[in-house]
Amino acid sequence: MNVAIIGAGWAGMAAAVALAQAKIRVTVFEAARHPGGRARSVEIEGIEIDNGQHLMIGAYRETLRLMRTVGADPDRLLARQPLAIEYPGKFSLRAPRLPAPLHLAAALLTAGGLTFGERMAAMRFMTAMRRNAYRIAADMPVAELLVRHRQTGALARYLWEPLCVSALNTPAASASAQVFLNLFRDALDGARANSDFLFPRVALGKLFPEPAADFVRANGGSVRLGTPVRTLDKTAEGFVLDAGPERYSHAILAAGPHQIDALLERFAALAPTRQSVAALAYEPIYTCYLQYPQEVSMPQPMTGFDGGNVQWIFDRGRLNGIAGLLAAVISARGAHQLVSQNDLASAIHRELAAFLPGLPAPLWSRVIAEKRATFSCRPGIARPANRTAVDRLYLAGDYTASDYPSTLESAVRSGVLAAKLVLEQGLA
Ligand SMILES: Cc1cc2nc3c(=O)[nH]c(=O)nc-3n(C[C@H](O)[C@H](O)[C@H](O)COP(=O)(O)OP(=O)(O)OC[C@H]3O[C@@H](n4cnc5c(N)ncnc54)[C@H](O)[C@@H]3O)c2cc1C
Numbered sequence: 001m002n003v004a005i006i007g008a009g010w011a012g013m014a015a016a017v018a019l020a021q022a023k024i025r026v027t028v029f030e031a032a033r034h035p036g037g038r039a040r041s042v043e044i045e046g047i048e049i050d051n052g053q054h055l056m057i058g059a060y061r062e063t064l065r066l067m068r069t070v071g072a073d074p075d076r077l078l079a080r081q082p083l084a085i086e087y088p089g090k091f092s093l094r095a096p097r098l099p100a101p102l103h104l105a106a107a108l109l110t111a112g113g114l115t116f117g118e119r120m121a122a123m124r125f126m127t128a129m130r131r132n133a134y135r136i137a138a139d140m141p142v143a144e145l146l147v148r149h150r151q152t153g154a155l156a157r158y159l160w161e162p163l164c165v166s167a168l169n170t171p172a173a174s175a176s177a178q179v180f181l182n183l184f185r186d187a188l189d190g191a192r193a194n195s196d197f198l199f200p201r202v203a204l205g206k207l208f209p210e211p212a213a214d215f216v217r218a219n220g221g222s223v224r225l226g227t228p229v230r231t232l233d234k235t236a237e238g239f240v241l242d243a244g245p246e247r248y249s250h251a252i253l254a255a256g257p258h259q260i261d262a263l264l265e266r267f268a269a270l271a272p273t274r275q276s277v278a279a280l281a282y283e284p285i286y287t288c289y290l291q292y293p294q295e296v297s298m299p300q301p302m303t304g305f306d307g308g309n310v311q312w313i314f315d316r317g318r319l320n321g322i323a324g325l326l327a328a329v330i331s332a333r334g335a336h337q338l339v340s341q342n343d344l345a346s347a348i349h350r351e352l353a354a355f356l357p358g359l360p361a362p363l364w365s366r367v368i369a370e371k372r373a374t375f376s377c378r379p380g381i382a383r384p385a386n387r388t389a390v391d392r393l394y395l396a397g398d399y400t401a402s403d404y405p406s407t408l409e410s411a412v413r414s415g416v417l418a419a420k421l422v423l424e425q426g427l428a
Pocket residue numbers: 006007008009010011012029030031032035036037038039051052053054055056227228229230254255256257259285286287370372373374396397398399406407408409411
């Protein structure tokens with residue numbers, strides 16, 4: 001067996017690690033000069049930083065497992081904090097260190113900014129979802145589910161809607177309630193630690209993609225960076241790529257969903273797959289880095305904002321030791337896409353200055369707009385399976401069929417599953 005993997009994002013590298021661990025020869029082809037795809041390190045103003053602020057949760061079981069496999073110790077590289085949502089002066093929720101789901105019940109009962117009626121409504125919602133094992137008969141927008149269960153007012157505005165747009169990168173008005181509940185089940189009703197926030201302490205490349213590439217090379221595989229694959233064919237001797245003369249027994253296509261069409265076009269049997277992927281819509285994520293003087297900091301690692309452009313501010317000084325560096329995150333589509341990046345950075349500075357009176361102008365700022373950050377996670381969308389209609393050709397990526405939205409965890413799980421299918425096929 002000799003497997004070609006196209007794409008060194010988290011899905012492609014997860015597949016490569018799983019196969020290399022099973023002593024299968026893998027060659028990873030990556031168009032960019034760095035691995036990591038949509039969760040990679042970039043350099044700005046001489047600082048190694050992320051293409052976009054990321055947050056993981058304790059329920060990211062496979063991601064944490066594979067990090068350990070490649071020697072990237074999650075306990076050292078991630079700052080673990082119990083679930084905490086803070087909109088200063090408006091809303092505050094902290095999960096105490098109690099067993100699940102008591103921790104969530106206690107968090108709701110002690111949350112600041114909720115009326116007694118809202119707390120009770122939240123408890124009833126949780127109980128109802130639990131009773132139905134987090135399944136709904138027919139998918140619907142999250143906003144509709146919230147209204148049906150009287151999750152309105154501050155509950156919707158500061159808890160469910162921000163959680164929905166952050167986790168699904170799709171506004172509650174159009175996001176899939178079933179996918180939201182799947183995350184709810186794993187994060188909020190599993191072990192207490194599953195709901196912990198895990199903040200990267202190092203640039204994203206060092207969390208997994210780079211140690212994964214080292215692991216693959218150390219186990220006899222190769223990772224060819226700066227090597228785009230433009231054509232993929234299957235002959236009697238195996239898969240052939242324009243990127244080299246070798247033949248491969250199996251291929252895993254781990255490019256992003258908007259990048260795979262040209263690589264599938266030579267396979268007539270894959271027309272339905274191409275159609276379902278072409279039907280996916282996308283949502284952006286904007287991250288604006290603002291470097292202030294070293295003494296500037298936020299009261300906690302992650303602070304909620306509402307009423308303006310900014311949804312969350314991450315204090316990179318607290319998290320990564322880059323004092324004075326703040327990352328403002330805006331998930332999903334919105335009016336911020338209509339202004340220039342300079343104007344957006346200025347508007348974000350003004351929103352911050354309203355919160356931190358006397359805030360000096362930033363020393364520098366930079367907006368990174370990831371226009372196709374994730375697929376738009378709407379009710380009932382069709383996602384392709386890992387196994388394709390072409391024998392020994394598999395798909396891997398955050399968009400393949402799973403009960404999770406587009407996340408690092410769905411990418412990693414998809415990569416691991418694709419590797420498992422290769423192994424099963426090889427042994428058959
Ligand atoms: C700004 C931002 C913030 C996010 N925040 C979070 C978060 O907080 N938590 C979370 O869990 N998730 C978050 N996500 C989502 C997460 O980053 C993605 O779900 C995940 O990285 C997708 O990984 P992937 O491997 O499926 O795809 P990709 O990362 O898109 O990887 C595909 C790779 O294939 C390569 N490629 C494409 N075509 C070719 C070709 N022809 N030849 C060779 N190589 C090719 C690409 O260069 C790329 O490296 C965020 C995403 C963004 C953009």
